[in-house]
Amino acid sequence: MTNKCDKEFDMDELISLCIEQMKTREMKQNLEYIRNQLRHLSTKEPPLSGESIDKEDIAFLSDIGRPLTSASKSSTNSTSTKSQSLSSRVNLLLFQIKAIDAVPLVMYCLGRWFRYPERCIINTVSLGGDTDTTASMVGGILGALHGTSWIPNRWFLNLENTKTWDQQTQTWVLFGRDLVLQLGQDLACLDCRTHSIFPGRLQSN
Structure with a gap:
């Protein structure tokens, strides 16, 4: 964010x-x-x-x-x-x-x-x-x-799909389709009934 x-x-x-x-x-x-x-x-x-x-x-x-x-x-x-x-x-x-x-x-x-x-x-x-x-x-x-x-399948198939090597972390950094899949898997594990708040904000459950 x-x-x-x-x-x-x-x-x-x-x-x-x-x-x-x-x-x-x-x-x-x-x-x-x-x-x-x-x-x-x-x-x-x-x-x-x-x-x-x-x-x-x-x-x-x-x-x-x-x-x-x-x-x-x-x-x-x-x-x-x-x-x-x-x-x-x-x-x-x-x-x-x-x-x-x-x-x-x-x-x-x-x-x-x-x-x-x-x-x-x-x-x-x-x-x-x-x-x-x-x-x-x-x-x-x-x-x-x-x-x-x-x-539509064309949306998924036409997504860019690349990766670059991060020298600092010594890992591959994904971009495009693979990144979307990875984010989707990570987000699926979240409990959307609660969410992070900042000082002074109301919390919803």
Whole structure:
């Protein structure tokens, strides 16, 4: 872990707790509800089965959409944003994003595409930002929710797989596929019901 501030530690803890909670049976039902709410809010369609949409949520989505729409217009000199491709708008996003922004992005992608784990990870990466971090976050949560059988073989086969000799420790240091397998085996032995805390932080069991 390379994070250095309290907010980043909080985000790490949140992702860890999400991974643990995804193992519970009722989480799929909760995620289904979140997904429906996101769909209604983004399309402004009438809600289904008596569900209501908070007007403040719609106003919020409209507000955050305006800066991106304005930037799209100025960058393409287009009079209609509807004619622009998704990729042209995604390119306006910054490369690096903070942990406190990455986690909400992951939560949004999870809530929208959790039923399709492969698509969820691809879409999360396509949205930009710190893509190795966001992919790791959403991948860990999806793995806890769906297991590993859905992971395409091409992802595993195309992973880099190298090793280098460490003169100081006189051992081989793994990178790529073998490192992923080793980390997976080590993590499988951990008890996720408890986690490390820092001074002043609450402990969850």
